[in-house]
Amino acid sequence: MQLPPPQYKIKDGLMADINQVQKLIEKVCDGVKELLIKKNAAYGNSAIEPLRIFSKSDSIEQINVRIDDKISRIARGIDTD
Numbered sequence: 001m002q003l004p005p006p007q008y009k010i011k012d013g014l015m016a017d018i019n020q021v022q023k024l025i026e027k028v029c030d031g032v033k034e035l036l037i038k039k040n041a042a043y044g045n046s047a048i049e050p051l052r053i054f055s056k057s058d059s060i061e062q063i064n065v066r067i068d069d070k071i072s073r074i075a076r077g078i079d080t081d
Contacts, residue, residue, distance in 0.1 A: 005017040010024060050062055057065070 005019065007015040007017055008021050010016045010021060016024070047063055047066070048059055050059060055062060
């Protein structure tokens with residue numbers, strides 16, 4: 001006798017088995033991948049190879065500033081995408 005796969009709580013009491021959870025992970029990751037590819041097409045490799053017209057900060061510091069800006073917009077409820 002084979003036992004049914006274990007159930008996992010994924011959101012608001014919604015239960016799913018491991019296969020459903022893995023499919024959800026794939027869906028979310030595919031969405032992130034598509035967003036990153038779209039942004040890269042629009043902006044090039046600006047996160048890793050910035051033009052440095054005004055800022056002379058290194059790439060990591062510039063990424064930190066972008067993350068701070070994004071978090072600030074999210075916290076204020078401002079959607080720019």
